[in-house]
Amino acid sequence: MKKRINILLLLAGVLLSAAACDDSDDNFGESTSARIEQTLERYKFALQAGKTWVMEYFPDENLGYGGWIYIVEFQDDRTVKAWFEGSTFIEADPLRTESEYRIEFSTGPMLKFATHNDYLHFFSFPGDNGAGYQGWKGDYEFTFMSLSPAFDEIILRGIKTGNRIRMTPLSGQYSPESYLEAIRNSQLAINETEFKVTANGEQIGTLTRPNATLTTNFRQYAASKVWTLRYNYRRQASDEYGRGKVDESGNPVYETVEASDPVSVIYLPDNVMQIYAPYTFRGEALGLPGQTMQTFKWQLGPTSASDCYVCTDSFLDIKLIP
Numbered sequence: 001m002k003k004r005i006n007i008l009l010l011l012a013g014v015l016l017s018a019a020a021c022d023d024s025d026d027n028f029g030e031s032t033s034a035r036i037e038q039t040l041e042r043y044k045f046a047l048q049a050g051k052t053w054v055m056e057y058f059p060d061e062n063l064g065y066g067g068w069i070y071i072v073e074f075q076d077d078r079t080v081k082a083w084f085e086g087s088t089f090i091e092a093d094p095l096r097t098e099s100e101y102r103i104e105f106s107t108g109p110m111l112k113f114a115t116h117n118d119y120l121h122f123f124s125f126p127g128d129n130g131a132g133y134q135g136w137k138g139d140y141e142f143t144f145m146s147l148s149p150a151f152d153e154i155i156l157r158g159i160k161t162g163n164r165i166r167m168t169p170l171s172g173q174y175s176p177e178s179y180l181e182a183i184r185n186s187q188l189a190i191n192e193t194e195f196k197v198t199a200n201g202e203q204i205g206t207l208t209r210p211n212a213t214l215t216t217n218f219r220q221y222a223a224s225k226v227w228t229l230r231y232n233y234r235r236q237a238s239d240e241y242g243r244g245k246v247d248e249s250g251n252p253v254y255e256t257v258e259a260s261d262p263v264s265v266i267y268l269p270d271n272v273m274q275i276y277a278p279y280t281f282r283g284e285a286l287g288l289p290g291q292t293m294q295t296f297k298w299q300l301g302p303t304s305a306s307d308c309y310v311c312t313d314s315f316l317d318i319k320l321i322p
Helices: 002-050 176-188 218-223
Strands: 052-057 068-074 079-084 098-105 109-113 141-147 154-158 164-169 194-199 202-208 226-236 254-268 272-280 292-299 308-311 318-321
Touching (some): 002 052, 002 109, 002 141, 068 254, 079 176
Antiparallel strands (some): 052 068, 052 164, 068 079, 079 098, 098 109, 141 154, 154 164, 202 226, 254 272, 272 292, 308 318
């Protein structure tokens, strides 16, 4: 009898647990829906509260066209107005630089530029820009990745490219037009196509690009935003099976190889050039592994011959010297 009672109690417990799971699933579904709506409202509020944003945009999953600046202004009627660094390459209809945007949930909270905009869709669709049937391989749909507590930075990720897109409120010292003029001037101020890369005064490599900034040709303008970083570094040699080589004493055998890496940049006001993401040197830089660099500011020296880019965020004293 006792055994039978225990079995009945066990069955009752299972049934109650199943019922509780069903209830919690319903509640979880409702709370999930509510949380999704709250998240979308939060992003919507942030976009409209900031009104006008600087958008650091990188088309192409291989970052082959460098970084570009958009200025975007979000209205509460779901209209977005855009200004574009590359406007000189587009015969834009002023009525088609304002369009509809949507904030919705798909695989996550998303921002979509929903109706055609001559500026915002320049990289996304084929047209009279010579880009071919795929366009310039850019995004017009983005996943929201983060929103800072102060609503002063939004990080997006392109659905097609997976590229990180950063938005910050436009400073009150600028109008959209003057901001774009400032970043164009940052590019035109530098005519060099090759720099020596130095660390703590010692040359460790070179940085080159195919041409200087040319505002009359899109392909050359884009090419000026993609540099090639070359330097030598040591690594353990491998045999034909990919195994690390060692000497008779079991010590690693090293070889010197050349790194030749494309570096995609965006230009910001005040003669600032910034790499898409922090670049980490392979091997060791001056005997230190894992050294990175990302942001450079053009610094005027005592003479024009001593002008150079100075890295502002590296442990090492890295400079780009003409």
